[in-house]
Amino acid sequence: xxxxxxSVCRWTFNAGKGGFVPANMRPKWASDKFDTISMxxxxxxxxxxxxxxxxxxxxxxxxxxEFNEKNASAIADALVDAKISLAMVTPGAHAHFAYGxxxxxxxxxxKSAEAFGKKTIDLAYGPLKKIWHKDPKKHPSxxxxxxxxxxxxxxxxxxxxxxxxxxxIAKLCEYEKAKGGNLFIAxxxxxxxxxxAMLIPTVASALVFWKKLEQEFGISTKxxxxxxxxxxxxxxxLDHVYDTVEEIDNNALMHMHINxxxxxxxxxxxxxxxxDIDHGARINGMNIAIAGxxxxxxxxxxxxxxxxxxxxxxxxxxxxRVIRSILSWEACEAAARxxxxxxxxxxxxNRETAKAEDMMRETVVHAHACFNKMYxx
Numbered sequence: 001x002x003x004x005x006x007s008v009c010r011w012t013f014n015a016g017k018g019g020f021v022p023a024n025m026r027p028k029w030a031s032d033k034f035d036t037i038s039m040x041x042x043x044x045x046x047x048x049x050x051x052x053x054x055x056x057x058x059x060x061x062x063x064x065x066e067f068n069e070k071n072a073s074a075i076a077d078a079l080v081d082a083k084i085s086l087a088m089v090t091p092g093a094h095a096h097f098a099y100g101x102x103x104x105x106x107x108x109x110x111k112s113a114e115a116f117g118k119k120t121i122d123l124a125y126g127p128l129k130k131i132w133h134k135d136p137k138k139h140p141s142x143x144x145x146x147x148x149x150x151x152x153x154x155x156x157x158x159x160x161x162x163x164x165x166x167x168x169i170a171k172l173c174e175y176e177k178a179k180g181g182n183l184f185i186a187x188x189x190x191x192x193x194x195x196x197a198m199l200i201p202t203v204a205s206a207l208v209f210w211k212k213l214e215q216e217f218g219i220s221t222k223x224x225x226x227x228x229x230x231x232x233x234x235x236x237x238l239d240h241v242y243d244t245v246e247e248i249d250n251n252a253l254m255h256m257h258i259n260x261x262x263x264x265x266x267x268x269x270x271x272x273x274x275x276d277i278d279h280g281a282r283i284n285g286m287n288i289a290i291a292g293x294x295x296x297x298x299x300x301x302x303x304x305x306x307x308x309x310x311x312x313x314x315x316x317x318x319x320x321r322v323i324r325s326i327l328s329w330e331a332c333e334a335a336a337r338x339x340x341x342x343x344x345x346x347x348x349x350n351r352e353t354a355k356a357e358d359m360m361r362e363t364v365v366h367a368h369a370c371f372n373k374m375y376x377x
Contacts (some may be wrong), residue, residue: 004333005138006326007087007304008047010066013039013240013318014082028315036066037078042319044082050323052330058087058133058140061349063120065092066326072127084294086131086140087302091120094147094194101148102168103161103199105362110164116299117172125179132182134376138301139314141255142176142183143227144169150195158199165199166209170217173224178247181223184301186254188227191236193276201235203243207250225252229306230287231279237272244290256294257306258287258329272297280325283332283367285360291329292336303329327374328367335367 013034016025028034040059048057059079061067067075067089079086083372091115093101100106103123124140132139133195149165151158176183187206190198200206206226213219226247233240247253258281263271265284268275281287309318339359 001052002300003054004149004330005056005058005087005133005300005302006051006329007060007302007308008043008322009060009304010036010039011062012269012305012307012309012322013042017308017311024313025313026309026315026318029318036061036071036075040075040078040082040084043084046319047323047326048082048084048159051326053324055330056085058085058302060088060090060302060306061086062090062092062095063116063123065095066124067128069119069123076127076131080239083135084131085138085329086124086128088141088304089120089124090143090145091117093117094145097148098194100151100161100164102152102172103149103165105157105164107162110168114168114171116177117144117168119178121172121179121183124183136182139182141302142228143184143188143255144172144186145188145227146190146198146200149199150192150197151199152196162199166213166216169209170213170219173213173219184223184225184254186225186227188229188232188257190229190232190276202238203228203246207246209342210252221251223254225250225254227257227304228253229257229259230290231257231259231261231276231306234263234270235272235274235276239290241286241293244293248293248299253294253297253299253301255302255304255305257304259305259307259325260287278306280305280307280321281329281332283328283364283371284365286340287329287332288335288344288360288363288367291332292339292341295333295336324375327371330374331367331371334370335363337347338366339363 013029015030016023097109099109104110159342189200189202189206191201210221210224214221230240233243260279260282261270261277262268262279265282309321344359
């Protein structure tokens, strides 16, 4: 069986979110004592042994507060030791630029934000290069989250912000191309947070954006596309199954964040109109449908688990959440492979949708059985 790639996010392992919930629920993960290298060792010791033999793990990290010029070489060494690949890098621009980042109408902020993105690429091609996957098709993703590209004032300036964004990302793509053009560059849409309104709010917005960069700046769309974030579509009531169809149809599925807002399994709460809850992957019919779609499309890049452990979890419970998320998605993929798609399509063609629903419900049951077997229940 071919290896399936799952990536674990550094930011999942935090002491607590703070605000309305505890900021110190997991004291062993406090930032002054638990750094990125500590997290890599934890993954090696606590998560890798719980994985099926066909699962290969990677890591996702932000510049500059999870990796930077001071620690990148040590992080690379730790990943070599752990036999874990670099799955994704992303500029943590939202931590520095509150007025639009590379889309900003403030020329000084925009210039600084552009330099910030280039530094992320420099380190990916520099000390972190040795922990890229050996297969070029599985090289790291460079994800551009739109958390900085937002606004809270309705004005004609929004059009100029959008133009700035196109120009800045075009320059970033050219910069990466000059380094080798080996990263997979993905926009991560989100409708809100960290601003009430965002540039690139949906998957369709991201697809249109890349087409405009190709038309206006000659940027090749090869290895350019979308970081599929299930929860960002769920939180505004969009259909993340159809999102998948659009992404595949445009050869734009570069990376995946298979978290959940929770509303679609009938167990945990969340859903449209809620904040970004970031549960781990869930077993449900929608996710099994997505697993089937990506299998048919031949997708085998990184399946990232951009999730937050619960505000009331201790460290061991938090680790268990990550393990459960990975195994839940593996169970969805196993169920999708087991589905008799010919019979399903025949039922749909004959308008026997109740029987088709029965088939999908049986796949959910099958997925839960797969999870129990892998998890050891």
